[in-house]
Each structure stands twice: as C-alpha cells, then as structure tokens.
Amino acid sequence: MKHYKIAAIPADGIGPEVIDAGLQALDVLARRDGGFALDVTHFDWGSDRYKKTGALMPDDGTQQLKGFDAIFFGAVGAPDVPDHVTLWGLRLPICQGFDQYANVRPTKILPGISSPLEGVGPGDLDWVIVRENSEGEYSGHGGRAHKGLPEEVGTEVAIFTRVGVTRIMRYAFRLAQSRPRKHLTVVTKSNAQRHGMVMWDEIAAEVSREFPDVTWDKMLVDAMTVRMVKKPRSLDTIVATNLHADILSDLAGALAGSLGVAPTGNIDPERRFPSMFEPIHGSAFDITGKGIANPVATFWTASQMLDHLGEPDAASRLMRAVEKVCADGVLTPDVGGKASTQDVTDAVCEAIRIENA
Numbered sequence: 404m405k406h407y408k409i410a411a412i413p414a415d416g417i418g419p420e421v422i423d424a425g426l427q428a429l430d431v432l433a434r435r436d437g438g439f440a441l442d443v444t445h446f447d448w449g450s451d452r453y454k455k456t457g458a459l460m461p462d463d464g465t466q467q468l469k470g471f472d473a474i475f476f477g478a479v480g481a482p483d484v485p486d487h488v489t490l491w492g493l494r495l496p497i498c499q500g501f502d503q504y505a506n507v508r509p510t511k512i513l514p515g516i517s518s519p520l521e522g523v524g525p526g527d528l529d530w531v532i533v534r535e536n537s538e539g540e541y542s543g544h545g546g547r548a549h550k551g552l553p554e555e556v557g558t559e560v561a562i563f564t565r566v567g568v569t570r571i572m573r574y575a576f577r578l579a580q581s582r583p584r585k586h587l588t589v590v591t592k593s594n595a596q597r598h599g600m601v602m603w604d605e606i607a608a609e610v611s612r613e614f615p616d617v618t619w620d621k622m623l624v625d626a627m628t629v630r631m632v633k634k635p636r637s638l639d640t641i642v643a644t645n646l647h648a649d650i651l652s653d654l655a656g657a658l659a660g661s662l663g664v665a666p667t668g669n670i671d672p673e674r675r676f677p678s679m680f681e682p683i684h685g686s687a688f689d690i691t692g693k694g695i696a697n698p699v700a701t702f703w704t705a706s707q708m709l710d711h712l713g714e715p716d717a718a719s720r721l722m723r724a725v726e727k728v729c730a731d732g733v734l735t736p737d738v739g740g741k742a743s744t745q746d747v748t749d750a751v752c753e754a755i756r757i758e759n760a
C-alpha cells in the first residue's frame with residue numbers, strides 16, 4: 404500500500420468548509436481503491452493565526468511543508484486583514500518558495516451546469532489555462548517612495564526572465580500536445596508592453612519549433628476576453644502571464660457556470676518540492692458559515708492532486724462521481740440548486756462507493 408503525506412491548509416472563509424468536503428471524498432476514494440492511503444496533517448495557518456501572532460504561518464513554514472508529497476489548500480483572505488498581507492503571508496511564499504511555476508487551471512462545463520453563454524453546453528467549452536506562476540507581474544518587485552507625501556510614487560515591476568518564460572512555454576506546448584486537439588493559444592500584450600511581452604512572444608515562437616505537431620496562435624489579452632465569450636469552441640490549451648491568466652481564469656470559471664467549480668494546481672513540474680492544489684476561488688465572505696459553498700472546485704483539484712501523485716484511476720473515478728452528481732442535479736445555489744455543501748459531498752461519496760468500474 405502506498406502512503407502519501409498530504410499537508411492540509413484550509414485557512415480562511417469557506418476554505419475550511421470545502422477542504423473538509425474534499426478530505427471526506429478523498430477518504431472514501433482511498434478506501435474504495437485499496438491501493439493507497441493519504442496521511443493528512445492539518446495546519447491551522449491563516450488570518451486567525453495572523454491576528455493572534457502577527458504571522459499567517461511560522462517563519463519555517465515552507466521548511467515544515469518540504470517533506471510532504473502535496474499540499475491541499477483552501478483559501479486565504481479575511482475582511483479585516485489587508486489582502487496583500489494575507490496573499491503574501493501564506494499563498495505566494497509557498498508558490499514561489501517551492502518554485503511551483505506552472506499553474507494549471509482546467510475549465511469545462513460539467514453536465515447539469517448551465518453556462519451563461521447561450522447555446523454553449525458540455526463539450527463546447529473545454530479549456531486548460533496554464534498560468535506562469537513564479538514571476539511576471541506578481542514578482543513582488545517595486546516599491547514606494549515619498550510615502551504619505553503629495554509626491555508619493557509606487558512602482559510595480561513585471562519581471563520576465565528567459566528561463567521563466569521558456570519553461571512555462573515548454574510546459575504549455577507539452578500539455579497542448581497531450582490533449583486531443585493539440586492546439587495552444589499564447590496570450591500576450593506585446594502591442595502596448597514592448598519589452599517583456601515581446602520577449603514572451605519571441606520565446607513562444609522559439610519553443611513552438613520543438614512541437615511541430617502542435618498548432619498555435621497568439622491573442623492580445625483584451626481580444627482574448629472577447630474570443631472566450633464569442634468563440635469558446637475555438638480554444639483548447641491557453642498560456643498566459645501571471646496577471647493575465649489570473650483574470651482570464653476567473654472569466655473562464657464564470658463562463659463554465661461558477662467560480663465554485665474552477666480548480667487549480669500549482670505545479671513544480673521537476674518535482675523538487677511539493678505541489679499545491681486548491682480551488683481558484685477565495686474566502687467568499689458573503690457565504691462563509693452558511694454551509695452552501697460549492698465543493699466541486701475542491702473535488703476537481705483533489706483529482707488533479709491524485710493525478711500528480713500517480714493515482715490516475717482514483718483521479719478519474721472522483722471526476723466521474725462529480726459529473727454524475729452534477730448531472731443528477733445535486734447542486735449548490737451558485738449553480739442554480741438548493742443543495743448544501745454536505746449534500747453534494749454525501750452524493751459524491753456515495754457515487755464513488757457504488758460505482759462498478
């Protein structure tokens with residue numbers, strides 16, 4: 404029996420609600436499979452810890468996580484703590500500290516869930532967005548001068564390195580190659596941003612030569628939003644910078660029905676460090692504690708985690724169960740249903756137990 408060490412960091416808002424749901428489903432899956440077990444360690448890091456101690460996680464936080472096979476993360480952010488403090492205090496130090504440079508965000512319309520796009524259903528929107536996750540606009544480079552004075556200035560510098568861009572392009576082309584349509588769209592803004600983004604385009608063209616069987620095209624990010632809405636079938640695999648993909652993947656989630664169904668894997672493709680799996684959504688203050696958070700994004704990211712750990716059968720079984728439950732209409736209010744988080748979780752666990760495959 405294989406044992407995987409999982410670090411669970413539910414953190415803030417609905418994070419604990421959806422991570423609890425995800426762990427219930429993972430437990431049922433492991434029992435059903437019989438070939439692996441998940442040894443889960445819980446970390447109480449997050450905004451409550453920050454309010455008590457002044458830090459979201461301990462100084463040696465990443466050191467503590469290093470020995471795990473994967474990290475299962477909820478969401479971070481509290482109404483009474485500035486967002487840059489929470490993000491830079493927990494999630495980004497893990498992503499950047501572990502060089503999880505490929506942020507992989509699959510989106511599709513699940514059966515039983517309606518897209519706000521008229522005439523677009525399951526099969527019409529099936530994308531994977533690859534987000535550069537280690538540099539770009541979120542490199543943390545910049546500063547403020549003359550603080551508090553009328554002449555105050557703030558800079559936010561986007562950093563693009565040849566190494567960083569080449570490796571994300573290679574990852575995206577390889578992923579596109581592994582999917583049936585073998586098509587990649589490279590998102591850019593090289594008309595207005597004439598340095599880093601032009602280098603981004605040049606490196607995309609260079610790397611494309613290593614993948615002659617992958618067709619690819621290029622889109623300016625503003626036009627990309629229009630294409631996502633108007634021609635969703637024309638897209639398959641998409642690669643974009645840290646900021647661009649952050650925004651586009653929220654749009655993708657909404658077009659697939661709700662942010663509550665959109666997952667993400669923060670991957671270190673070289674496997675030097677643990678990778679981290681989380682729903683795309685944040686703490687969702689407006690529904691925290693109501694028991695109605697959609698757990699589907701967390702189930703989907705749990706499936707990504709199982710795939711990454713080398714358990715593709717269990718990963719597929721989980722997604723089949725989720726799709727069955729959605730198709731049966733067991734849905735939370737964000738996707739038009741009346742079910743609670745626990746109702747959906749119970750239905751998914753039952754679907755895993757009774758499946759014959």
Ligand SMILES: NC(=O)c1ccc[n+]([C@@H]2O[C@H](COP(=O)([O-])OP(=O)(O)OC[C@H]3O[C@@H](n4cnc5c(N)ncnc54)[C@H](O)[C@@H]3O)[C@@H](O)[C@H]2O)c1
Binds near residue numbers: 478663
């Ligand atoms: N990865 C992260 O940890 C992460 C990501 C985004 C935002 N945040 C933080 O979360 C806080 C709230 O941010 P926000 O409101 O911009 O984004 P959000 O994702 O928390 O919520 C946006 C909207 O989507 C809904 N929603 C999100 N997840 C849902 C789910 N599982 N089920 C049903 N509805 C869901 C919310 O109710 C809300 O109306 C902020 O502090 C922000 O910094 C954290």
